[in-house]
Structures are given as structure tokens and as C-alpha cells.
Amino acid sequence: MIKIDSISKWYGDFQVLTDCSTSVRQKEVVVVCGPSGSGKSTLIKCVNGLEPVQKGTITIEDQVITDKSTNLTALRSRIGMVFQHFELYPHMSVRENLCLAQEKVLKRSRDEAVARAESLLNRVDLIDHIDKYPGNLSGGQQQRVAIARSLAMDPIVMLFDEPTSALDPEMINEVLDVMIELAKEGMTMMVVTHEMGFARKVADRVVFMDEGIIIEDRPTADFFGNPESDRARDFLSKILNH
Amino acid sequence: MGDFDFGVIIQSLPFLGEGMLLSLWLTFLAIIGGIILGTLLALARLSGIAPLSLLAAGYVNLIRSVPLLLVLFWFYFLVPLALGRPIGSFYSALIAFVMFEAAYYSEIMRAGIQSVRRGQVQAGQSTGMNYWQIQRYVVLPQAFRNMIPILVSQGIILFQDTSLVYVVSLQDFMTSSSIVAKTEGRLVEMYVFAAFVYFVICLTGSIYVRRLKERISV
Numbered sequence: 001m002i003k004i005d006s007i008s009k010w011y012g013d014f015q016v017l018t019d020c021s022t023s024v025r026q027k028e029v030v031v032v033c034g035p036s037g038s039g040k041s042t043l044i045k046c047v048n049g050l051e052p053v054q055k056g057t058i059t060i061e062d063q064v065i066t067d068k069s070t071n072l073t074a075l076r077s078r079i080g081m082v083f084q085h086f087e088l089y090p091h092m093s094v095r096e097n098l099c100l101a102q103e104k105v106l107k108r109s110r111d112e113a114v115a116r117a118e119s120l121l122n123r124v125d126l127i128d129h130i131d132k133y134p135g136n137l138s139g140g141q142q143q144r145v146a147i148a149r150s151l152a153m154d155p156i157v158m159l160f161d162e163p164t165s166a167l168d169p170e171m172i173n174e175v176l177d178v179m180i181e182l183a184k185e186g187m188t189m190m191v192v193t194h195e196m197g198f199a200r201k202v203a204d205r206v207v208f209m210d211e212g213i214i215i216e217d218r219p220t221a222d223f224f225g226n227p228e229s230d231r232a233r234d235f236l237s238k239i240l241n242h
Numbered sequence: 243m244g245d246f247d248f249g250v251i252i253q254s255l256p257f258l259g260e261g262m263l264l265s266l267w268l269t270f271l272a273i274i275g276g277i278i279l280g281t282l283l284a285l286a287r288l289s290g291i292a293p294l295s296l297l298a299a300g301y302v303n304l305i306r307s308v309p310l311l312l313v314l315f316w317f318y319f320l321v322p323l324a325l326g327r328p329i330g331s332f333y334s335a336l337i338a339f340v341m342f343e344a345a346y347y348s349e350i351m352r353a354g355i356q357s358v359r360r361g362q363v364q365a366g367q368s369t370g371m372n373y374w375q376i377q378r379y380v381v382l383p384q385a386f387r388n389m390i391p392i393l394v395s396q397g398i399i400l401f402q403d404t405s406l407v408y409v410v411s412l413q414d415f416m417t418s419s420s421i422v423a424k425t426e427g428r429l430v431e432m433y434v435f436a437a438f439v440y441f442v443i444c445l446t447g448s449i450y451v452r453r454l455k456e457r458i459s460v
Contacts, residue, residue, distance in 0.1 A: 045364075074370065076369070077369060081368035091383050104375050104379065105370040
């Protein structure tokens with residue numbers, strides 16, 4: 001479904017991604033991990049074209065994202081994205097946050113959009129908060145609303161960019177639970193995260209990055225059981241031993 | 243000086259009131275027009291399209307380097323020439339104020355747009371909204387809200403500046419006061435009263451701005 005083919009990216013002279021290749025098949029969950037500054041967030045933002053790449057190609061369902069002639073706007077409406085800092089629209093109620101793109105992009109009627117919003121809010125257990133503003137919700141609640149906002153567009157794939165990194169520890173699980181649920185339902189997902197428990201439980205494959213290079217790209221059990229590189233072993237021992 | 247005559251003020255209140263209505267109406271229209279044009283200029287400047295942003299930057303810098311009085315004169319004499327017919331001092335003054343204030347409002351809106359987090363734009367993009375939809379529904383409402391106190395402050399300055407329409411013989415509050423002062427020979431009374439009225443209105447505005455700031459920062 002997603003094919004990333006030897007992409008490279010520079011910020012000025014600084015190379016953030018070097019010759020990265022990987023793929024995500026339909027219904028597959030791929031976790032991308034690595035030390036901070038390894039380029040994993042940049043990689044996932046390239047997938048829906050939020051960040052341009054200078055070399056290589058990214059293809060989503062036969063559409064080449066990196067091609068200039070591709071209608072990125074239309075393609076993006078089918079790729080859900082969840083951000084580290086939620087990025088709910090602070091001047092809109094939860095209901096409006098969920099309805100805006102449905103009405104403006106998918107041209108759904110108000111009734112359709114609200115119905116979809118309500119059913120998704122039920123699912124993430126926040127229907128009682130539909131009239132609240134993001135500023136009045138906890139971080140965990142905001143992130144669940146953000147996930148619902150993405151799902152309202154009926155995406156064919158969901159991208160998660162460190163969805164729990166900005167959360168207080170006690171709120172991480174409520175967000176992970178929603179994501180685990182999604183994975184079980186067969187959503188295709190690419191997830192940048194430090195949550196190794198989540199990776200173990202639901203990921204089909206783990207991509208390990210360091211300094212802009214994909215070092216390992218292996219089935220989950222292999223990665224955790226027997227990491228090939230010293231860097232991955234080092235990373236795992238640091239992150240798992242406390 | 244010993245005989246400060248309140249009578250002349252009370253007598254001419256209806257006349258002065260008309261002048262005040264014109265001042266307020268001109269201020270109101272110029273604020274609306276200035277913010278709309280200023281927002282477009284700010285968007286042009288931040289568009290990333292070189293000719294567009296250069297043009298907008300050039301306009302803003304040109305206008306900000308010229309005295310308002312000169313701009314008023316320009317439009318008073320130039321607009322009738324350009325259109326081939328007189329448009330009256332009210333409309334020429336209105337156009338001048340809108341064009342002039344737009345340069346200042348564009349700087350305010352530019353700061354406002356830049357105060358909106360980049361992630362907000364990315365969130366809009368990731369749901370498939372186009373540039374205009376993101377500006378219209380996500381960025382500008384937040385930019386506007388963040389900038390309301392400064393926009394109102396600029397409006398207060400604009401209100402004071404409308405007294406300059408004196409030079410194109412438009413009868414605003416200042417001009418009306420001046421007419422009464424001269425015809426009645428009561429310069430001291432009328433100019434003190436005019437100053438007092440401007441002071442009260444602008445002070446009220448400033449207090450309102452302070453309240454707004456407190457409410458927004460909470």
C-alpha cells in the first residue's frame with residue numbers, strides 16, 4: 001500500500017534522511033522507532049507529502065506522492081495523520097473539529113458529518129465532550145479526538161507521529177488502547193513511537209532508524225528477540241531496562 | 243479667559259453630533275476595509291510566491307514611509323483624475339484611509355498568521371484541505387483572535403487620524419468643532435471640548451483593549 005523507495009532529504013546542507021526504503025502492506029502495522037533526531041518523524045511526514053524529499057519516490061496505492069503532477073490535496077484526504085501535539089483546532093468545538101474537513105473536503109452534508117462524528121466519538125468514548133473546546137480536555141482526550149478527526153475522513157491508511165510523546169504517563173494507555181483497537185480492525189498503520197510494549201503487541205514489523213538511515217526492517221519478533229545491529233541492541237537495552 | 247462659555251458647546255451639540263457620526267462612520271468603514279485589504283496583503287506576503295510577496299512588501303513599505311496627510315491629498319486629487327469624475331471628499335478620504343491603514347493592518351495580520359503553529363496548517367493539510375480552506379477556517383480565525391487587542395489599538399489611532407480629513411474639507415467632529423470655534427469666536431471652549439471628547443473616547447477604547455488582553459491571556 002505504501003512504498004518508500006530510496007528517499008533522501010536534506011535541510012540545507014544537513015542530510016536528515018539517507019536512502020531510506022521500506023513498505024507497508026495492506027492491513028499491516030509498522031512501527032518506526034529509533035533515538036531522537038534519527039529522522040523517524042521526518043520520514044513519516046514525507047509519506048503524505050507534508051515534507052518534500054529531494055531524492056527517491058514514495059507511492060501510495062499506485063499514486064506517486066513525490067511526483068509534482070500528483071494532486072496531493074486529494075490524496076491526503078485519504079491518509080489520516082495523528083500528530084505529537086494533537087493539533088486540534090483550538091477555536092472550534094470538538095464537533096466542529098470533526099466536521100470541518102468532512103464538509104469542506106468530502107462535501108458531506110451537515111447531518112452526515114455530525115452523524116459520523118458522533119459515532120466516532122462514541123467509539124473513543126468521548127461523546128459527552130462533543131460541545132467542549134480542545135482547551136478544556138486533557139491531553140489524552142485531545143489525542144483521542146484527533147484520532148477520531150482523522151478517522152472521520154475514512155482513511156485507507158493511518159500515520160501516527162509520536163502520538164503519546166506529549167502525554168502525561170497516566171494518559172498514554174487510553175490513546176494506545178484506541179490504536180490497538182484500530183489495528184485489530186485491520187487498519188493499515190505506520191506508527192512512529194517509543195512505546196515498545198505497543199510495538200510488541202500489535203506491530204507486524206519494526207523499522208529501526210538512526211541518523212537518518214534505516215538500520216533494521218524486520219518482523220517484530222525477530223527485532224525484539226534478536227536485533228542484528230549493535231545500535232538497535234543498544235537502543236533496546238536503554239529503552240527496555242527501566 | 244475668565245468667562246468659559248458652556249452655552250456655545252451645548253448650543254452646537256447637534257451640529258457637533260453630526261460631525262462625530264461622520265468621524266465614527268469613516269473610522270468604522272476604514273477599519274473594515276483596512277483589515278480586509280491588510281489581510282490579503284499579509285497572505286500575499288507570506289504566500290511564498292516571489293512576485294506576489296515582493297509586490298505586497300513594496301506596497302507596505304512605500305505606504306509606511308509616507309505621511310498620512312500626503313496620502314489623503316494624493317487620493318483627493320488623483321482619484322477624480324483617474325476616474326474622470328469627482329467622487330467627493332468622503333469617498334476619497336475613505337479610500338485613502340483604507341489604503342493607508344491596510345499597510346499597518348497587514349503587518350499586524352502577518353504577525354498574527356505567524357503566531358499560529360505550523361502544526362495547525364499540517365493538520366489541515368493532512369485532512370485534504372486546500373490552501374484557501376486552511377487559511378479561511380484554521381489559520382485566519384486564530385490569527386485574528388490573537389491579534390484583536392492590537393487591531394483595536396490600531397483602530398483607536400485611526401479614529402484620531404480621521405481628524406486629518408480637515409484638509410479635504412470633510413465635516414468630521416474636528417472640522418465641525420473648528421467651524422463653531424471660528425464662527426462663534428470661542429476657540430478655547432471648542433478646542434478644549436474637542437480634546438476632551440477625543441480623550442474620553444480613546445481612553446475608553448484603551449481600557450477595553452486592556453480588558454481584552456487580560457481575557458485572552460487567561
